[in-house]
Amino acid sequence: MLRSPHPCPANAPTAPTVTGQPLAKIAAEFGMNAPQLALAWLLHVSPNTLLIPGTTSLAHLEENLRAGDVSLTAQDLEAITRTVDAAGITTWRPGASTQPSHAC
Numbered sequence: 001m002l003r004s005p006h007p008c009p010a011n012a013p014t015a016p017t018v019t020g021q022p023l024a025k026i027a028a029e030f031g032m033n034a035p036q037l038a039l040a041w042l043l044h045v046s047p048n049t050l051l052i053p054g055t056t057s058l059a060h061l062e063e064n065l066r067a068g069d070v071s072l073t074a075q076d077l078e079a080i081t082r083t084v085d086a087a088g089i090t091t092w093r094p095g096a097s098t099q100p101s102h103a104c
Contacts, residue, residue: 022083030070032063039067041080 027037035053042051055061072080 022086023080026076026079026083032066032070036063036067037070037080039064040070040072041077041084043068044072044077045081 023034023037027034030037030040032040039051039053042049053060053064055064
């Protein structure tokens with residue numbers, strides 16, 4: 001499940017929506033799962049951000065690391081951003097169309 005780079009209780013109801021069908025469909029085009037794509041997207045939109053994904057097994061660690069090998073085009077980034085924005089995730093990220101209006 002994608003969680004915002006800055007965890008916020010306000011995101012809890014919508015976070016599963018982001019890793020549901022819309023993002024999973026895009027991820028499948030890259031041969032990966034939705035959480036991997038979410039990590040790749042975050043690395044591309046904010047390369048100076050330190051991502052700390054939950055890793056409960058060696059297999060998850062390997063999946064997370066593969067996200068860093070993904071090359072996303074400007075069109076890919078736009079499609080993913082539209083999907084995240086449509087899900088109503090409120091998180092700070094460079095160039096986001098909306099920023100959190102609440103303190104998390």
